[in-house]
Amino acid sequence: MADYQFEYRGLTMGKDTDYHIVAVEGLEDDEVRMGDVQIPRRGGDIAGLHVAAGRSIIMDIIVKGDKDSQALRDKVQALIDAFQHSDESHQLKFQEPGMAQRYVNARSVGRVSARSPRSPFMPMHKVRLKLADPRTYAVAQDQDTLQVYSASGGGLDYGITDYGKDYAVDASSEVVLINDGNANAWPLIRFYGPTVGTITQVTLTNQTTGQSLVMDTTMLTGQVLTVDMHSIVTVPPSDDFVIKLGTTNKYSEWAQPREPFYIAPGDNTLRFEVTGGTSTDALCVVAFHDTWL
Numbered sequence: 001m002a003d004y005q006f007e008y009r010g011l012t013m014g015k016d017t018d019y020h021i022v023a024v025e026g027l028e029d030d031e032v033r034m035g036d037v038q039i040p041r042r043g044g045d046i047a048g049l050h051v052a053a054g055r056s057i058i059m060d061i062i063v064k065g066d067k068d069s070q071a072l073r074d075k076v077q078a079l080i081d082a083f084q085h086s087d088e089s090h091q092l093k094f095q096e097p098g099m100a101q102r103y104v105n106a107r108s109v110g111r112v113s114a115r116s117p118r119s120p121f122m123p124m125h126k127v128r129l130k131l132a133d134p135r136t137y138a139v140a141q142d143q144d145t146l147q148v149y150s151a152s153g154g155g156l157d158y159g160i161t162d163y164g165k166d167y168a169v170d171a172s173s174e175v176v177l178i179n180d181g182n183a184n185a186w187p188l189i190r191f192y193g194p195t196v197g198t199i200t201q202v203t204l205t206n207q208t209t210g211q212s213l214v215m216d217t218t219m220l221t222g223q224v225l226t227v228d229m230h231s232i233v234t235v236p237p238s239d240d241f242v243i244k245l246g247t248t249n250k251y252s253e254w255a256q257p258r259e260p261f262y263i264a265p266g267d268n269t270l271r272f273e274v275t276g277g278t279s280t281d282a283l284c285v286v287a288f289h290d291t292w293l
Contacts, residue, residue, distance in 0.1 A: 001095040006059075008092045008106070011082035013061060018075055022060040027094070027104075030293065031055045031134065052293050057092070057106060057129040076113075076125075083108040083127045087237065092129060093139060100180075100290070101139040105236075106131050133234045135183060138290035142177065146204075146272035146284040149173045174207065177268045180290040184262035186229040187288035193219035197279025204261065204284060207269040211262070214255035214275070217245060219282070225250065229260050230288075263288050 001007060005014035006021065013019035035048025063079060065072030089105040096102075110128035150173055179185045191202050199219040205212045217225055223245055231242045241249040263286075272284040 003097045006094045009082045018064045020062040026057040052134045061125045136292040143287040147173045149271045179263045181292040183291045183293040185288040185291040186233045189227040190285045191225040192283040193223035194279035194281040199277035201276030203273045203275045205271045213261040217253045
């Protein structure tokens with residue numbers, strides 16, 4: 001995609017296309033669902049939880065082409081087909097100068113195409129998209145592999161100024177993940193079972209935020225435990241399990257407290273540990289998209 005272009009369900013719109021975008025409303029709006037409660041018999045409210053609400057995007061589009069031609073009619077039909085309503089979300093991708101290509105998950109919920117005798121093929125259209133998930137994501141996915149953490153290689157570090165004693169721990173098996181967005185990113189996490197032996201518990205810790213994900217799951221050779229934090233948080237329509245070992249539901253083996261694991265904006269130092277079983281031969285793969293609100 002080029003700068004100032006959009007793409008939805010295979011239809012490219014915007015600069016240097018036959019679909020001229022006159023205006024876009026709501027692409028970077030911030031709508032908040034407020035949990036404030038009025039204070040009885042006093043002024044003001046009791047401050048409640050404020051969370052991002054779903055939002056809408058409205059696009060005004062002119063279809064360009066030769067008046068009264070079949071080619072123009074075909075272009076209009078392609079626009080109508082692309083913005084047909086659907087229960088399934090589709091990526092509305094967009095490219096702006098100096099920015100990574102981004103997308104939102106959107107469903108078409110409205111379309112206005114006014115006919116007139118002067119313009120029987122309706123060159124001007126207004127379409128409305130609903131974002132149940134209000135976040136914006138980078139199209140490119142970030143991914144990294146974590147080896148099992150080991151605290152070996154430590155030593156004494158004597159500070160010259162105050163002669164303090166610090167134990168230096170080898171953190172070479174930790175991995176730094178960078179979320180270039182301004183909101184928490186909810187990753188897809190895969191734990192790969194050992195080549196020999198058995199694993200009964202794995203722990204993924206974000207050393208930067210202090211949060212941990214603990215799974216009390218028995219894993220054998222060749223098995224993969226998948227934890228989809230994005231689906232846990234955004235709750236998209238799906239029949240698939242959000243935490244699974246192969247095709248088996250493992251949600252109940254997510255240790256309490258079940259706080260969704262996230263990659264915060266900026267640098268995040270992650271540590272993967274095998275905290276139960278007869279083997280420490282495992283891998284953890286974390287994948288996410290930079291996220292904005």
